[in-house]
Amino acid sequence: MVPEFGQMALIVALVLAGLQTVIPLVGVQARREWLMAYARPLATGQAVFLMASLLALTYAFVVDDFSVAYVAANSNSQLPTPYKVSAVWGAHEGSLLLWVTMLGWWGLAVAWFSRSLPLDMVARVLSIMGMVSVGFILFTVQTSNPFERHLPTAPMDGADLNPLLQDFGLIVHPPTLYMGYVGLSVVFAFALAALMGGRLDAAWARWSRPWTTAAWIFLTMGIALGSWWAYYELGWGGWWFWDPVENASLMPWLVATALMHSLAVTEKRGLFKSWTVLLAIFAFSLSLLGTFLVRSGVLTSVHAFASDPERGVFILALLGICVCGSLLLYAIKAPTVASVGRYEWVSRESFLLMNNLVLLVSAFAILLGTLYPLVIDFMGLGKLSVGAAWFNTMFVPLSVLLALIIGMGSMSRWKSDGLSRLGNELRWAFLAALVLAVAAPFIANGEWNWQVVMGLGVAFWLVAATLVDLWKKSRGRLKRIPTLGMSYMGMIIAHLGVAVSIIGVTMVSNYSLETSVKIAPGESAVLGNYRFEFAEFGHIEGPNFTSDATRFNVWRDEKLMEVLTAEKRRYNVSGQVMTEAAIDVSLLRDVYISMGEPLADGAWGMRLQVKPYMRWVWLGAIFMCIGGGLAVMDKRYRARQTRKVALSNEAVA
Amino acid sequence: MHPQRKKRLTLILFLLVGVSTGVGLMAYSLTQNINLFQTPTQIAAGEVPVGRTIRAGGLVVDGSVVRDTEGLGVTFKVTDGAASVPIYYDGILPDLFREGQGIVALGQLNEKGVLQASEVLAKHDENYMPPEVQEALEKAHQDGKGNLKAAGNDYEY
Amino acid sequence: MTRWLLFIPLAVTLAMGVLFWIGLGKEDKDALPSPLVGQPFPSFEAKALLSGEAISAASLPAKPMLVNVWATWCPTCKAEHAFLNQLAKQGITIVGINYKDDDAKAREWLKAYGDPYDFNISDPDGKLGLELGVYGAPETFLVDSQGTIRGKHIGDLNTRVWQKLQPQFEAMK
Numbered sequence: 001m002v003p004e005f006g007q008m009a010l011i012v013a014l015v016l017a018g019l020q021t022v023i024p025l026v027g028v029q030a031r032r033e034w035l036m037a038y039a040r041p042l043a044t045g046q047a048v049f050l051m052a053s054l055l056a057l058t059y060a061f062v063v064d065d066f067s068v069a070y071v072a073a074n075s076n077s078q079l080p081t082p083y084k085v086s087a088v089w090g091a092h093e094g095s096l097l098l099w100v101t102m103l104g105w106w107g108l109a110v111a112w113f114s115r116s117l118p119l120d121m122v123a124r125v126l127s128i129m130g131m132v133s134v135g136f137i138l139f140t141v142q143t144s145n146p147f148e149r150h151l152p153t154a155p156m157d158g159a160d161l162n163p164l165l166q167d168f169g170l171i172v173h174p175p176t177l178y179m180g181y182v183g184l185s186v187v188f189a190f191a192l193a194a195l196m197g198g199r200l201d202a203a204w205a206r207w208s209r210p211w212t213t214a215a216w217i218f219l220t221m222g223i224a225l226g227s228w229w230a231y232y233e234l235g236w237g238g239w240w241f242w243d244p245v246e247n248a249s250l251m252p253w254l255v256a257t258a259l260m261h262s263l264a265v266t267e268k269r270g271l272f273k274s275w276t277v278l279l280a281i282f283a284f285s286l287s288l289l290g291t292f293l294v295r296s297g298v299l300t301s302v303h304a305f306a307s308d309p310e311r312g313v314f315i316l317a318l319l320g321i322c323v324c325g326s327l328l329l330y331a332i333k334a335p336t337v338a339s340v341g342r343y344e345w346v347s348r349e350s351f352l353l354m355n356n357l358v359l360l361v362s363a364f365a366i367l368l369g370t371l372y373p374l375v376i377d378f379m380g381l382g383k384l385s386v387g388a389a390w391f392n393t394m395f396v397p398l399s400v401l402l403a404l405i406i407g408m409g410s411m412s413r414w415k416s417d418g419l420s421r422l423g424n425e426l427r428w429a430f431l432a433a434l435v436l437a438v439a440a441p442f443i444a445n446g447e448w449n450w451q452v453v454m455g456l457g458v459a460f461w462l463v464a465a466t467l468v469d470l471w472k473k474s475r476g477r478l479k480r481i482p483t484l485g486m487s488y489m490g491m492i493i494a495h496l497g498v499a500v501s502i503i504g505v506t507m508v509s510n511y512s513l514e515t516s517v518k519i520a521p522g523e524s525a526v527l528g529n530y531r532f533e534f535a536e537f538g539h540i541e542g543p544n545f546t547s548d549a550t551r552f553n554v555w556r557d558e559k560l561m562e563v564l565t566a567e568k569r570r571y572n573v574s575g576q577v578m579t580e581a582a583i584d585v586s587l588l589r590d591v592y593i594s595m596g597e598p599l600a601d602g603a604w605g606m607r608l609q610v611k612p613y614m615r616w617v618w619l620g621a622i623f624m625c626i627g628g629g630l631a632v633m634d635k636r637y638r639a640r641q642t643r644k645v646a647l648s649n650e651a652v653a
Numbered sequence: 654m655h656p657q658r659k660k661r662l663t664l665i666l667f668l669l670v671g672v673s674t675g676v677g678l679m680a681y682s683l684t685q686n687i688n689l690f691q692t693p694t695q696i697a698a699g700e701v702p703v704g705r706t707i708r709a710g711g712l713v714v715d716g717s718v719v720r721d722t723e724g725l726g727v728t729f730k731v732t733d734g735a736a737s738v739p740i741y742y743d744g745i746l747p748d749l750f751r752e753g754q755g756i757v758a759l760g761q762l763n764e765k766g767v768l769q770a771s772e773v774l775a776k777h778d779e780n781y782m783p784p785e786v787q788e789a790l791e792k793a794h795q796d797g798k799g800n801l802k803a804a805g806n807d808y809e810y
Numbered sequence: 811m812t813r814w815l816l817f818i819p820l821a822v823t824l825a826m827g828v829l830f831w832i833g834l835g836k837e838d839k840d841a842l843p844s845p846l847v848g849q850p851f852p853s854f855e856a857k858a859l860l861s862g863e864a865i866s867a868a869s870l871p872a873k874p875m876l877v878n879v880w881a882t883w884c885p886t887c888k889a890e891h892a893f894l895n896q897l898a899k900q901g902i903t904i905v906g907i908n909y910k911d912d913d914a915k916a917r918e919w920l921k922a923y924g925d926p927y928d929f930n931i932s933d934p935d936g937k938l939g940l941e942l943g944v945y946g947a948p949e950t951f952l953v954d955s956q957g958t959i960r961g962k963h964i965g966d967l968n969t970r971v972w973q974k975l976q977p978q979f980e981a982m983k
Contacts, residue, residue, distance in 0.1 A: 069968070073889045156922065159888045278819060320827055327820035334816050361672070365679055372683060375829075383690035383785045385708060390686035394679065516744045518725050568748075575883050577748040596725070596745030605725050605745050715935065734940055753910060753936050790943050 003068050006056025007147040010097075013049035013104065014137040016042055020107075020130030024123035036123035040111040043126050046133060047104035054101045057146055058088050066158050070094060070146040076160035076573050078544040086171040087161040093146035098175060099291060100136050102182040103129070110186055110211075116638075117207060124193035125186075132185050135318045143311045160573035163545070169229030177222025177249055181287040183215025184256060188284035191277045192326055195333040200277065205267035208280070210637045212263060216256045217628040223249050224621035235579035235594040237514065237609045239617060242391040247370045248290030254363040255283040258356045265352050269414060271343070272353070274334045279356075281326045286363070288319055344416035351409030358402045365394040403458035403502060406495055407465035411472075425472065429464035436460050444511060455506030462499040466492055490631030497623025504616025513610040516596065520603035530591065531555040532608050535563070545569040547580070550604060554584065554591055561591075566606075568595045590614040688759060692789035696762065697736035703762050709738060710757035710786045718752060728767075731756065733789040742770040749775040755786040851877075851957045852941040859908050859916055859930035870957050871928060874982040875903040877951040878927070878967075879939060881911040882919045884947040890966035891923050897972070898926035902979070906930035909939045909947050954982040 020042040027035025057070075061084045066072040074090045088094045107129045114122050140146075164170070187208055194204040226249065231239040240246060259279040266276045292315045343349040369386045377383060407429070408422060437457035441449040470492055474480040481489070517525045524533045533553040540547045547567040554562045564582035571578065581594035589612045596605030690708045691701050701707055711731035717739075718729040726743045740758050750756060750773065760770035853867045878894060880887040898904055906927040908916045913932055920927075933939055942951065952961035952975065961978050963971060 069889065157888075274816070323823055324820065324827070327823055331813075331816040331820050357668070357671075361675055364676070368679060368683065383708075383788070384687045385690075386683065387686050387688055387706075390683060393682060393686075516725055518723075579748055594745075597750075599720065599725075607745050712940070734943075790940075 002056050002059050003065065003147040003149065006053045006060070007145070009049045009053040009056065010137065010141060010147075013046050013053065013100075014134065014141065016046040016049060017130045017133035017137060020046060021127050021134055024127045024130075028120050028123050028127075033119060036119045039123045039126040043104075043107040043111040043129070046130075047101075047108035050101040050104035050137075054088070054097055057094060057097060058085055060147075061085065061088055064158070066156070067149050068146075069148045072158045074158065074161050076158040076544070078573060079161060079166070080543055082171065083161060083166045086165065089174050090161050090165050093140070093144040095174065095178075096136070096140045096144050097146050099178055099182060100133065100140060102175075102178050103133050103136065103185060106182055106186050107133070110189075114207075120197065121193055121199075121204075121207075124196055125189045128189040128192050129185060132189075132322070135321070139311075139314055139318060143314050157573075160544075160571065163569070163571045163574065163576050163578045164233065166571075167229065167233055169225060169233060173222060173225040173229050176218055176225055178291070180215050180217075180219030180222050180256075181249075181252065181291055183211070183218055184252060184280075184284045184287045186211045187215065187256075187259065187280045188326070191280035192329060195277060195329055198333065200266075200273045200335060202267050202270060205263050205276065206637065209260070209263050209267065210632045210634075212256060212260050212280075213628045213632045216253070216260055217625045217632070219249070219253045219256060220621055220624050220628070223253055224618045228618055231614075232581055232583055235581045235607070237512075237581070237592045237594070237607070237611065239508075239614070242369070242386075242388045244370050247366045247391075248286075251363045251366050251370075252283055252287040252290055254359045254366070255279060255286055258359040258363075259283050261352050261355050265349055269343070269349060271349060274330075275356075277330060277334060281323070281330060285319070285323045285326075286367075288322060292319065342415070346412070346417050346419050346422070348409065348412045348414045348417070351405055351412050354405050355402065355409060358398055358405065362395060362398045362402075365398070366391065369394070399502065400454060400458050403462050403498065406498065407461050410491060410495060411465060411469045426465055426468060429468045430461060433457055433460035433464050449510055452506055452510050455502055455510075459499040459502040459506065462495060462502070466495050466499075485636075486634040487631045487636070490627040490629070490634070492627070493630065494624045494627025497620040497625075497627060499620070500616050500623055501620025504613045504618075504620060507613035508611050508617065511612045514608070516605060516607050518599055518603050519606050520601060523603075525606070525608060527608050528610055529557055530561075530610055531558075532593065532606075534604075534606075537602065537604075540567060542569065544573065545571045545578075548595070548598070550595055550606070552582070552593055564591070564593055566593050566595045585615065587615055588612060690757075690785040690789075693731060693733045693736045693738040694789070696738045696766075696768075701762055703764055706759065706761055707768075708757055708759050708785070709740070709768055710755065711737070711789055712755055712786070713750070713752050715752045731758070733786070738768055739766070740768045740770050740773075742773050744773075746773055747775045757785060846943055846951075846959050847961060849959055851953055851959060852938070854931070854938045854941065856938065857932045859906070859913060859932045860920070861929070865929070865931060867957065869929075870905065870953070871903055873903055873955050874979060875905055875928070875953050876967075876979070877905045877907060877953050879907045879909045879942070879944050879947050879949040879951075881909045881947045882915045883911065887948045887966070888923070890948050890968070891926075893967050893969070893972070894926040895924045897967070903928055905953075907933050907938060907942075907944075909933050909944065910936040952979055952982065 020039060023042070024036050024039040027033070027038070057068075059065075060068045060071050061075050062081060064071070064075070064077045064084075066075075070091070070093050074094070075084055075087045079087065089098045107126060110122070110125060110129065114125075117125075190204065190208045190211065194200050223246075226246065227239045230241065230246075231237065259276065262272050262276045262279055265272050369391055373384050373386060407426070411422060411425060434457060437453045437460055440456045441447060441452045444452070470481070473484055473488070513528045515525065515527055519525055519532075519534050521534050521537055524531050526532075531554070533555060535551040535553050538549050538551070540549045547569040549565050549567045552564045552566070553560055554564060562584040564584060566582040567580040569578045569580055570576070579594050581592055583593075584591040589610060592607075592609040592611060594607045596607060598604055688706050688708045690710070693709065693711050695701060696709060709731070711733045714730040714732050714737055717737075718727060720727050724743065725745065726741065727746065728739060728741050730737045730739050732738075740760070742758065742760075747756075754775055756773055756775045758768060758770040758774070759772040760768050762768055851867055851870060855864065855866050857863065858865050858869075876897070880890075894904060904927050906929070908930050911934060913934065916930070916932075920930075931938060936944075942949075948966050950963045950967055951959050952963075954960050960982055961975070963975060965971070967975075
């Protein structure tokens with residue numbers, strides 16, 4: 001009964017979303033307040049029913065209702081309960097239900113936290129979000145219904161969840177990432193609503209900013225979690241593979257980052273309006289592309305498309321309507337009058353424009369590298385893949401450029417600034433960064449390495465410039481720092497996070513030690529100043545798997561540092577084999593071991609790695625999220641709209 | 654407004670030149686960094702130059718996996734049903750690597766016609782065969798070479 | 811800025827969409843069907859899974875049938891199995907190929923989940939699978955009464971897929 005209830009709830013949500021699209025818009029057209037006021041309750045109702053639907057599916061998983069086809073295909077009675085819950089989004093149908101439910105949540109959030117907005121704006125925004133909901137709930141019901149029954153006979157037991165997904169990282173990573181993807185729909189709706197109303201003003205930019213930042217926080221977290229999961233679960237010790245799934249999440253992130261910064265200019269100076277709207281449209285389009293092109297696997301290859309053309313065509317149509325519709329509205333309604341306000345070549349506006357350019361070029365490069373093989377494949381011209389090397393060559397110089405711009409930009413003034421002034425302020429920061437960066441490779445291992453100098457150089461520069469800025473703004477008094485405003489603090493912390501990540505990436509890419517060895521119990525392998533001793537081999541019985549396990553003693557300079565146990569699990573139901581790496585984590589280095597295959601005489605192939613500063617890669621992301629969180633909490637966004645925002649000299653970007 | 658106009662024009666020109674140069678460079682380096690997938694049939698026919706990085710794949714031929722006595726080196730053959738190609742890899746093979754599975758390897762051919770692989774991929778799914786391999790098999794069938802004799806394995810018919 | 815400049819993003823997107831669509835259209839026509847369609851069922855010498863007697867291509871029944879490739883290690887096959895039972899109840903002839911599997915396990919499976927198959931060809935080393943261009947399980951072939959392959963479906967059979975395949979199956983009678 002419960003699955004049928006879930007299905008009904010989904011259909012009710014579809015109807016509510018339809019009403020939410022139409023009624024408020026009619027209200028706006030006819031200037032009827034009581035009609036516009038329907039937007040909020042309808043959005044609330046939609047969210048409630050979507051939530052009920054998702055809970056119904058979760059219930060079906062938890063009680064092992066294998067009469068539901070989707071449950072039978074992705075769960076098993078042996079599965080531990082937390083994984084039964086995460087199996088809900090283990091495949092396409094459930095992910096989609098989660099996606100639309102989150103869309104409902106964001107709609108709910110807009111309905112609740114928009115008290116200070118004019119009613120017609122709220123009506124338009126929620127109406128556009130309703131349109132998106134209608135499209136995707138329809139897609140779920142029509143082509144990917146998770147509640148479909150396996151009638152008349154239910155299988156005795158389910159097929160089990162892919163072992164790769166039986167893991168904490170995979171419980172949290174997809175929902176977080178989806179929250180980010182879907183959050184961009186709010187910004188998209190704001191942009192379109194402003195276009196419709198012909199009101200692209202500072203107020204619109206100010207309303208959009210916290211929502212953009214909130215979505216961006218989720219995206220940042222989601223991407224970091226995905227990278228962390230791949231690192232410990234796949235057993236290669238790699239943390240970024242440039243595969244389509246990762247690229248699909250990085251593209252909207254880059255564009256959303258650009259959008260956060262251009263919104264700052266639009267709010268503070270009334271410039272770049274058309275550009276900002278376009279970015280909002282791009283960001284959401286890319287997040288749709290990311291969800292559906294790659295996650296759902298419908299369009300990843302000709303083969304997948306051909307075996308399920310219904311879904312593919314539906315998705316392409318939805319994408320087409322969303323993208324072309326919004327671009328058409330943009331073309332008709334965007335302001336052609338030149339933005340008011342002038343700025344000189346050297347000014348905060350210029351730096352932010354450069355930041356936008358670099359971010360967009362990066363996003364475009366990734367788009368090119370991701371779609372090119374797909375397009376060639378679809379055209380039937382052959383199968384090819386773009387190597388990670390290409391992405392690295394593209395991305396590294398762009399990141400260096402970006403870091404240089406950040407250092408100067410966060411320091412600069414609106415409207416006009418002098419290079420000489422910036423030079424004076426930042427001279428010492430630059431010199432200090434340079435000296436430290438040049439010294440770094442000699443401290444590390446005595447060998448010159450220009451990549452390290454470059455990477456650490458820009459990171460130190462970023463830190464130094466940020467600290468100089470903080471020093472100047474607080475006039476050298478720590479007590480004054482809290483008065484600088486939450487947004488400003490958020491910016492400082494997020495920029496430091498960028499530096500932390502760059503340091504991590506630089507160190508781990510250049511100073512990782514890695515070896516694959518054939519090793520028998522009692523033998524040792526040496527890597528750098530670590531000695532890995534194969535202590536013993538044994539078996540472990542898990543709840544739904546059995547594993548071969550190897551225990552290693554890790555010695556450093558003849559001191560026992562750590563005992564690590566790596567496993568090779570065989571899952572009972574599917575018979576799939578999974579490698580469980582063992583990792584000793586510390587702030588300055590990770591020690592990573594994973595098992596390969598059994599060889600003759602009890603020996604095993606083992607992969608041993610020492611990865612310096614690995615944690616910094618994700619630590620930087622945490623900093624960025626904290627920074628974003630502070631910016632969202634800035635009290636300016638909770639201000640009544642009647643209050644004039646004084647153009648203070650507080651720097652917000 | 655005039656100086657303002659001029660400035661705007663300079664900016665737009667500057668952007669156009671910068672962006673088009675960037676895109677040009679990207680497109681060029683992309684063509685240099687592509688790894689084309691080649692079927693065992695194509696490799697056997699000598700269509701692949703020595704030393705160029707390619708991706709190749711097929712089904713791992715039964716009984717073809719030979720390990721080095723020292724270290725982790727392993728040699729095996731992959732087939733598309735019409736021809737087979739030997740692959741040498743020194744490292745840890747993926748969990749799903751076994752005889753009869755479809756795999757894809759990345760590497761270069763040496764003078765002896767052995768693919769020196771730097772990466773071997775087998776997906777984490779028993780049902781899954783890399784789509785490239787799948788198409789290679791179908792193509793081999795299409796060419797009417799559905800027998801395995803050319804693959805040099807020990808099936809008896 | 812003039813109005814027509816604002817149409818550039820839309821124009822570019824539309825152009826890309828059209829290209830993509832043309833590419834897709836081309837793909838649909840020549841990618842499928844499988845090269846085996848229209849070919850006779852490949853000859854084989856194997857054992858029947860349950861009876862253990864020797865069988866060959868001549869053992870195939872002289873009526874339209876589904877030839878279903880399955881294995882106990884394949885989760886999707888389990889999901890599909892109930893639907894096969896349903897088809898068998900409707901009187902549709904299904905021949906199984908037990909692909910790269912363990913005979914004993916496969917017999918257990920049929921005992922536990924029901925046996926929709928006329929008989930099963932045991933193919934433990936995947937020889938017949940390779941001949942058929944099988945690349946995973948489950949896959950299902952439509953074979954007519956002369957033993958000619960008329961169609962192929964990759965992935966599990968379910969109500970939705972069967973809606974598409976049924977007319978084709980009926981046409982073979």
